[in-house]
Amino acid sequence: MTSMTPTTGLEVFGGVDTHGQTHHAALIDAVGRQLGDxxxxxxxxGYQALLAWITVQGCPAAVGVEGTxxxxxxxxxxxxxxxxxxxxxxxxxxxxxxxxxxxDPLDAYAAAxxxxxxxxxxxxxxxxxxxxxxxxxxxxxxxxxxxxTQVINQIRGLLISAPAPLREQTTGLxxxxxxxxxTRLRPGQDLSTPQEATKAALRRLARRHxxxxxxxxxxxxxxxxxxxxxxxxxxxxxxxxxxxxxxLLASAGDNPERLRSEAAFAHLCGAAPIPASSGRTxxxxxxxxxxxxxxxxxxxxxxxxxxxxxxxxxxxxxRTAQGLSKKEIIRCLKRYVAREIYRAITxxxxxxxxxxxxxxxx
Numbered sequence: 001m002t003s004m005t006p007t008t009g010l011e012v013f014g015g016v017d018t019h020g021q022t023h024h025a026a027l028i029d030a031v032g033r034q035l036g037d038x039x040x041x042x043x044x045x046g047y048q049a050l051l052a053w054i055t056v057q058g059c060p061a062a063v064g065v066e067g068t069x070x071x072x073x074x075x076x077x078x079x080x081x082x083x084x085x086x087x088x089x090x091x092x093x094x095x096x097x098x099x100x101x102x103x104d105p106l107d108a109y110a111a112a113x114x115x116x117x118x119x120x121x122x123x124x125x126x127x128x129x130x131x132x133x134x135x136x137x138x139x140x141x142x143x144x145x146x147x148x149t150q151v152i153n154q155i156r157g158l159l160i161s162a163p164a165p166l167r168e169q170t171t172g173l174x175x176x177x178x179x180x181x182x183t184r185l186r187p188g189q190d191l192s193t194p195q196e197a198t199k200a201a202l203r204r205l206a207r208r209h210x211x212x213x214x215x216x217x218x219x220x221x222x223x224x225x226x227x228x229x230x231x232x233x234x235x236x237x238x239x240x241x242x243x244x245x246x247x248l249l250a251s252a253g254d255n256p257e258r259l260r261s262e263a264a265f266a267h268l269c270g271a272a273p274i275p276a277s278s279g280r281t282x283x284x285x286x287x288x289x290x291x292x293x294x295x296x297x298x299x300x301x302x303x304x305x306x307x308x309x310x311x312x313x314x315x316x317x318x319r320t321a322q323g324l325s326k327k328e329i330i331r332c333l334k335r336y337v338a339r340e341i342y343r344a345i346t347x348x349x350x351x352x353x354x355x356x357x358x359x360x361x362x
Contacts, residue, residue: 014054014063015089015111017104018042018072025050026108027057028116037105042071047078054084064089064115066107068124076124087115088122125253134226135250141219148212155182155205162202163195182206233344239304239337244297251294252345262342269294271334286331298334298341305333 010029017024019042026037038053040046054060062085068076076086089111092100100106114120125132152175159167170178183206187199224242227249228235234245251268252259259265266272270290276283305312312333319329 010058011061012054012058013112013116014060015108015113015115016050016063016065016072016075017107017111018065018067018070018075019104020071022046022104023050023072023075024104024108025054026105026112027054028109028112029058030061030116032113032116034109037108039104042075047075050075051078051082051084055082060084062087062115064111064120065124066091066111069127073127077126077128080126086124087120088124089114089120123255123258125258126255127253129254130226130230131249131252131254134223134230134246137219137223137226138246138250141216141223144212144215144219148209148216151205151209151212155202155209158198158202158205162198166195166198166202179206179209183210231345233347234341237301237337237340237344238309239301240341244300247293247297248341249345251291251297256345259342259346262339265342265345266335266338269298269334269338271295271298271331271338273331273335295334298337299330301337302330302333305337306330 012027012029012035015026015028021042022039023042023046024037024039027035029035035057038050040050040053054063063079064087065072065076065079066089067073068086068088079086092107092110100110111120155178159170170181173181182202185199185203185206187196187203191197191200220242223246227242227246230249231245234240234248235242240248248269252265256265259268263272267287268290270287270292272287272290273284274287276285302312306316315333316326316329319332320326324332
């Protein structure tokens with residue numbers, strides 16, 4: 001820990017390098033002079049001690065925190081609740097680390113300088129409301145869906161090499177019927193033969209598939225009311241379902257006002273083309289950054305509209321006649337959809353008690 005220079009009454013900027021067990025904080029003044037740094041445990045009492053240390057040393061203008069979506073999430077909530085301005089700070093780039101070295105105090109000071117120079121100005125997600133609750137539930141749902149997919153793939157893999165009588169028993173069955181048939185298999189006591197061992201394995205996998213079905217259904221029933229309560233207008237948009245709406249809400253966060261414009265939201269979703277002009281060449285390239293899960297949600301919405309919405313199909317036909325490829329048309333449509341989503345997210349209407357939520361558009 002570096003000794004602290006008295007700073008009472010001075011405007012100071014803080015920076016915090018966050019880790020799983022400890023957080024390292026540093027302070028600088030308005031002209032960049034290092035005032036001191038200190039390490040705190042990543043516990044409830046440690047957060048309060050860090051807050052007290054920052055506020056006692058001067059008048060904090062802003063505090064830059066690394067990892068506000070992971071190790072620094074709770075610290076960001078504590079600092080925001082105390083009335084401090086919290087800024088999301090990216091870790092120093094590799095070039096700076098090669099030139100200056102790497103340590104917790106250096107990273108904390110780098111975060112403070114990034115805030116003081118306005119190089120870092122991102123507002124972190126508040127993670128204190130219904131959207132955060134929805135995101136947490138979707139983590140469990142996404143895991144269950146992946147596990148169910150893995151189970152059905154394992155079942156089909158076993159059936160490919162299964163003995164002929166067992167394979168013929170399940171030929172041509174759809175997934176639901178296949179699972180029901182497999183759960184009724186009765187393997188013998190002797191599992192030393194491939195046929196009986198395969199029966200036992202298939203029955204266990206089928207039962208696991210049924211339990212995962214139940215878990216996903218329960219999670220869907222828990223998530224749907226939360227999404228409707230957050231932004232019912234979002235479900236009014238054509239092509240938007242509960243799952244895609246939940247993902248887009250999670251990407252925007254509980255405080256979507258932090259997104260300054262619909263262009264910023266499109267950039268967040270990776271739906272804003274990146275300028276790639278040089279000299280007399282004026283062009284844009286594909287944006288491969290942003291939240292890829294949000295980009296996938298926009299892609300799902302666009303595909304739904306291209307199949308079922310006449311207006312979208314007419315747009316696709318017109319742009320195809322102009323020489324655009326299908327991929328280019330989808331990119332254009334994702335940008336238009338991002339504009340609609342932004343308006344619905346930033347101007348939400350809460351569902352009143354006893355009010356029926358709007359029906360989902362096809």
